[in-house]
Amino acid sequence: MAQTETKTAEAAAAFQPRIVAFVCNWCTYAGADLAGTSRLRYPPNVRIIKLPCTGRIDPLFILKAFEGGADAVLVSGCHPGDCHYTSGNYHARRRWALFRRLLDLTGIDERRLFFSWVSAAEGQKFADLVADITEKVRAAGPLEPANPARRRL
């Protein structure tokens, strides 16, 4: 029993969350780029996928990430009013407001799905955000084995 507990504690300490970040080309990707060129340090747990706009982010993308074994997903784009395509982020915001409820109901709760606005000038915000959500996901633990979306063969 004691041995199992030690193993669990070790596993928690060693747990490296896999976080998939869907970001828009114009703001958050540039913000992440700024974090990099400014040599800001942030956890390497986030895998960034660049898309033209948050409006392009279909809920299917988020499902696919969880299907492939992500522990959490971050979706980030331009602040309201700053969208390169005028209103893509407003459309996305409505979609997320409903989609997060659906995922929460099916067992992928708010500790697994993050939304943010990060502008091209906010390199520090991006680095802080990634550090913060990595800690939160680490505290929540792996999504497996209770990942309802997971691909199993």
Add this chain to the structure above:
Amino acid sequence: MSTSEAIRADAARLLAEGRAKLVIGYRARGPHRAPAFVSDPAGVDVLIYDNLCKQNLAVYLRKPEVRSRGPVAVVAPPAVMRSLVVLAAESQLTEATVLAVGPDAYHGVLDLAGAAALLKEKYADLAPSPELLEALAKLDAMSPQERARFWTDQFAKCTRCYACRAACPLCYCARCIVEKNVPQWISTAAAQHGNFAWQIIRAFHQAGRCTLCGACEAACPQGIPLMLLNLALSEEVAKQFGEKPGYDPAAKPVIGSWKPDDDQGFVR
């Protein structure tokens, strides 16, 4: 005159006058109620209406084989009328002739505007059943892991027959996302990941459109509680955007429109 008799009389009159060439209603099949398609005034005797009539007949109105027989009249309880109003709001219907029935009354022959007015006047506060509300509250009280397990068990039963899609009047895409395979977003195998993606996306594509008629869940041969997903989304739509689909034929789509001051408390 009973509701069934009133429906028969109006159906016969519409057909005889040529205002409708086809009347879609309900008929008895043993203890069940099946759809009836009546094109001859002499055949209206099969039509009945009682509280066993649960199928959403609005599902037939967009089908080409039904449209080509038009003009069509449809026996419509409030749930069907709401579906018709959503279809009109989405430019899928321009006109409809309905034989409007309520749980306790027959309201006669109405057009689309009349049906919308009747809904607002008499059926504005159609509430989900207490059992359904209780089931959703129970699910929400569980831990995320328990909820994941609950849905994994439920979706494991899914055979991907798509009866839920066929029964829903609002699932009308000519080519459904699940049938698109370049790229294939949703696996068509009746396995966990494909079932989860299908059920989530089916529910999400109804967000802001679903009228909670219950046709999908009633059609499911495996008894998956789809209404829990639909109800959770409907409640969220009402809470976040103050919308209740199926009352205003000129309503803007909930997803597809936006307001600058939509709540963004969840965005960091």
